[in-house]
Amino acid sequence: MRTQISHTQVANKQISKTKRSKIGYDFGFLVTVITLLALGLLMVFSASYPSAYYYYGDGLYFIKKQMIWTALGVVAMVFTANFDYRRYKRLALPILVVSFLLLVAVLIIGMEVKGAKRWLGFGSLSFQPSEVAKLALIIYFAASLSQIKNKIKEFKFLIRYWIIIGIFMGLLLLQPHFSICIIIGLTLVIMLLVAGAKLRYFMLIAAPVAFGGTMMVILEPYRLKRLTTFLDPFADMLGAGWQIIQSLYAIGSGGLFGLGFGNSRQKYMYIAEPQNDFIFSVVCEELGLIGAIAILILFATLLWRGMKIAINAPDTFASLLVIGIMALVGVQVVLNIAVVTSSIPTTGIPLPFFSAGGSSLVFLMAAMGIVLNVSKYKTQTISS
Numbered sequence: 024m025r026t027q028i029s030h031t032q033v034a035n036k037q038i039s040k041t042k043r044s045k046i047g048y049d050f051g052f053l054v055t056v057i058t059l060l061a062l063g064l065l066m067v068f069s070a071s072y073p074s075a076y077y078y079y080g081d082g083l084y085f086i087k088k089q090m091i092w093t094a095l096g097v098v099a100m101v102f103t104a105n106f107d108y109r110r111y112k113r114l115a116l117p118i119l120v121v122s123f124l125l126l127v128a129v130l131i132i133g134m135e136v137k138g139a140k141r142w143l144g145f146g147s148l149s150f151q152p153s154e155v156a157k158l159a160l161i162i163y164f165a166a167s168l169s170q171i172k173n174k175i176k177e178f179k180f181l182i183r184y185w186i187i188i189g190i191f192m193g194l195l196l197l198q199p200h201f202s203i204c205i206i207i208g209l210t211l212v213i214m215l216l217v218a219g220a221k222l223r224y225f226m227l228i229a230a231p232v233a234f235g236g237t238m239m240v241i242l243e244p245y246r247l248k249r250l251t252t253f254l255d256p257f258a259d260m261l262g263a264g265w266q267i268i269q270s271l272y273a274i275g276s277g278g279l280f281g282l283g284f285g286n287s288r289q290k291y292m293y294i295a296e297p298q299n300d301f302i303f304s305v306v307c308e309e310l311g312l313i314g315a316i317a318i319l320i321l322f323a324t325l326l327w328r329g330m331k332i333a334i335n336a337p338d339t340f341a342s343l344l345v346i347g348i349m350a351l352v353g354v355q356v357v358l359n360i361a362v363v364t365s366s367i368p369t370t371g372i373p374l375p376f377f378s379a380g381g382s383s384l385v386f387l388m389a390a391m392g393i394v395l396n397v398s399k400y401k402t403q404t405i406s407s
Contacts, residue, residue: 048104049398052328056100056376056391059321063376064093069284070305071298071379073291085298085379092381096388103392108400111393112340115166122159125152126194133198141198150382153203156191157210158386161347163187164211168218169340175220184215185228201239201246202370206354213350214343253368269293270301270363273308281311298379300371303363322356322375325349332398341397348390 064086071085078084111118125143129152133140142149164184174180188211192204216222240246248263256264256271273289276282287308290297297305307315329349336342352375359374361367373380375387 047399048395049328049332052325052332052391052398053395055321055325055328056388059318059325059376060093060096060388062318062321063378064089065284066302066306066309066377067298067379069287069309070290070302072285074297077292088381089298089379089384092384096385099385099389100392100395103389104395106392106396108341108344108393108396111162111344112166112169115163118159119163122152122156123191123194125155126191128152130194130197139198139200141200150385153195153198153200154382154386156195157203157207157351158348158390160187160191160207160211161214161351161390162344164214165340165343165347168214168343169338172339173219175215175218178224181215181220181224184211196239199243202358202372205370206351206358206372209354210347210351213354214347217346218343249368249370253365256365266295266301267363267365267369270304271365273304274364277308277311277315279312281307281309281314284309300359300373300378301363302377302379303360303374306377319360322352326353329394332394336397337400341400345394345397348394351390352387 067089068083068086072082075084075086076082129140129143132143133152134142134144134149136142141151141153143152144150167184168175171180175184188208192208195201195204195207212225216225240250252259252263252267256267258264260268269289273287273294276288282288287297287305289308290305294301294304303315306318310317326349329345329352333342333345333349336345355372355375358367358370358372359378362369362372373383376384
């Protein structure tokens, strides 16, 4: 009898292993990522051509750089998609420490551009340590929260994470990089709430955080100017209100079906750097409401597939890791569109997969690879 049971258990384990070996990446998620990436390249080419030709004498200047970064991003995604996500749990603290040191280093030896120190490196070989910090904090929070589990419901445990957030926010504000603080802050709050933190504890710090944010806006002239411009952009049409007004013109002139790919008018030196934060305005102008909605549906599909992967993840760490990554993408999409439609004050928030950029795209693709790696284990069961 014992021998029979033993053989049965071994057979079951072999069957289980066979099933796990046949599990592949989430195909729907991968296709959505590739589709968004391809559309992003097309829109960078269209949006950037006039300004690239005017400033650099080469209309393909930005798209050529973007294609190089895209290739590096694909390599990063392939690597992380084949790197066992469980290893990040052991590496979470070292990765966090490295990201902290990079944020300190950028304040000391970073490249200063337009009064801000956000880059490390030289010329095109530079990157933003804030991009490292985004992913590092998500990995650390996922690893730590998966270990303490239900203890996060206790205030004394929650305050530890608030301190970590505060330290990193402080370093980012010294650059200054206010927009990335908003993105990271909202992403980590979502992770804490999903992990089980009680909402009422966040209400305790809501007033102090709101007061601090208000003071940072009031005491910094350019932030205060952005707020007053948001309230009435037409009060200074040729000055502070110019960018958002041109964005609204682009969106409005697109109509239902758009002017056609490549036919945007506002990208001809009206919208400053249309290939970056305001690229969605060009999307609306060229592809119209239908095209804009189609792209939003793609983003919604990406988030939906990501949430399915998180729900079916084999352990808490994997689930929180995917939730953090998808929350990061979702927050950036919502805030970017809110900016270009003048729903919130203007601030520099890129649109994932679309806005031209180097390190941001590479780290985004690396994050997509992590989600794909988790998706391979979505039906894995732990046997004793």
